[in-house]
Amino acid sequence: MITWSTSKEDCEVIEKIVERAQELRIERDILDLEMDIEAAHENCPLRLKELLDADKFNFLHDVYGIINNLNRETGKLENCFLPRFAK
Numbered sequence: 001m002i003t004w005s006t007s008k009e010d011c012e013v014i015e016k017i018v019e020r021a022q023e024l025r026i027e028r029d030i031l032d033l034e035m036d037i038e039a040a041h042e043n044c045p046l047r048l049k050e051l052l053d054a055d056k057f058n059f060l061h062d063v064y065g066i067i068n069n070l071n072r073e074t075g076k077l078e079n080c081f082l083p084r085f086a087k
Contacts, residue, residue: 002039002075013048014038020052021063028067039075040066044086051085058084 006014018034026033041048051062062083069081077083 002042004038004042006038006042010041010048011038013052014041017048017052017063020059024056024060026060026063026067033063033067036066036070036072037063039072040070040077040083043075044077044083046083047085047087051083054085 014034014037017037018030021028021033022030028036037046040046046062051059054062062085065081065083066077069077069079071078
């Protein structure tokens with residue numbers, strides 16, 4: 001279950017991650033991507049600042065991995081996907 005209880009500070013970093021994803025032309029609705037990352041972070045805590053600052057290859061790996069492997073009903077990552085910036 002997704003509780004949407006992410007801290008204000010984490011939400012601010014997630015917004016920056018989404019902005020960077022847009023700059024890299026990731027084709028995903030802004031709100032959908034923000035919710036995907038927040039749900040993933042809630043169920044598989046991420047090192048958000050490190051993800052934001054990651055090189056392009058590793059940043060894209062985690063963002064696309066979240067997009068492609070997130071169960072949007074439970075908020076859990078499936079298919080044995082583990083983001084590189086998971087805690």
